[in-house]
């Protein structure tokens with residue numbers, strides 16, 4: 183963990199950088215740009231800075247950080263696809279600490295189904311280094327199969343693309359709704375502090391908000407109150423197109439927390455879905471702990487579905503994390519990982535509960551599968567089919 187002094191100094195640098203960007207833009211930055219800089223400004227943003235981010239010593243925890251069982255089940259799903267293709271490679275996007283990569287590779291090795299190559303597309307140079315260090319320690323004999331990328335691969339490949347909790351970290355646009363006008367929420371400086379500042383939305387944002395309003399049941403008198411605030415991820419279409427483009431044949435698996443559109447933009451969720459994490463404390467204030475906290479927004483899975491379909495994929499499954507893991511026999515993975523060690527079995531059983539219980543990560547988190555030039559059933563998506571909800 184960074185010392186308090188170093189953290190305060192880092193935060194002050196990020197703040198100064200953001201203030202200079204706001205001033206250079208004439209006193210107002212869209213929230214999307216603000217979030218982009220706060221998270222990813224090279225060397226400064228939350229993901230680019232040097233602090234521990236994931237796990238017990240970081241700010242938040244993810245399914246791979248909770249348990250190796252998540253990666254084991256993902257690996258079993260990958261093995262089905264790799265077997266059906268004859269072989270192939272895996273591209274993981276946004277690999278965090280590197281734990282998911284290590285758990286997937288270790289389980290695939292046990293199954294004699296290693297991918298030809300395991301590529302990691304990671305935006306943060308600091309995390310690329312941490313991932314390499316982690317994999318060097320855990321799986322030194324497999325390191326020559328792993329490569330790190332800072333942009334999507336140029337060579338086409340067959341296999342799979344995986345991303346856990348990356349979609350929620352893509353910068354979002356924020357809007358405020360009125361019956362006869364839409365405003366874009368941005369960030370200005372007031373009395374030396376960041377402050378929300380609204381501007382009339384342009385035609386593109388107004389059109390998107392009208393569609394969201396309609397999808398929420400807005401024209402049927404169940405609509406939003408005046409001043410309803412929420413977010414959407416405008417860049418997900420272009421991003422999905424870019425990162426999935428090299429996959430000639432195979433599957434894409436998205437894991438994240440979020441909802442289909444009709445459940446996302448409900449009138450009661452009138453302050454949006456921004457969630458910020460700092461040392462395992464949740465807040466909804468993106469201006470606090472600047473550069474030191476994660477900023478996320480729930481994923482609108484209907485938007486991800488539109489983006490994935492436009493990128494040329496067929497929807498193969500959409501389910502909860504709990505049903506995904508159960509469909510891949512997480513109970514058998516627990517036995518396999520624990521062997522005859524009863525204490526380890528009890529620890530894994532606790533972790534499985536955290537991954538699967540509805541009040542924990544089981545329902546809020548979803549798994550989504552897309553196929554290109556491949557038609558096959560996927561075991562993780564057989565128990566509960568939520569595709570109709572998209």
Ligand SMILES: C[S@@+](CC[C@H](N)C(=O)[O-])C[C@H]1O[C@@H](n2cnc3c(N)ncnc32)[C@H](O)[C@@H]1O
Nearest residue numbers: 229244276277278303304305306346347348351
């Ligand atoms: C919330 S963390 C999740 C990490 C990991 N997948 C896990 O589940 O523990 C988000 C990760 O996505 C990376 N990331 C965010 N935007 C990205 C992008 N556009 N391209 C590649 N990686 C990105 C971050 O640097 C970080 O590694």
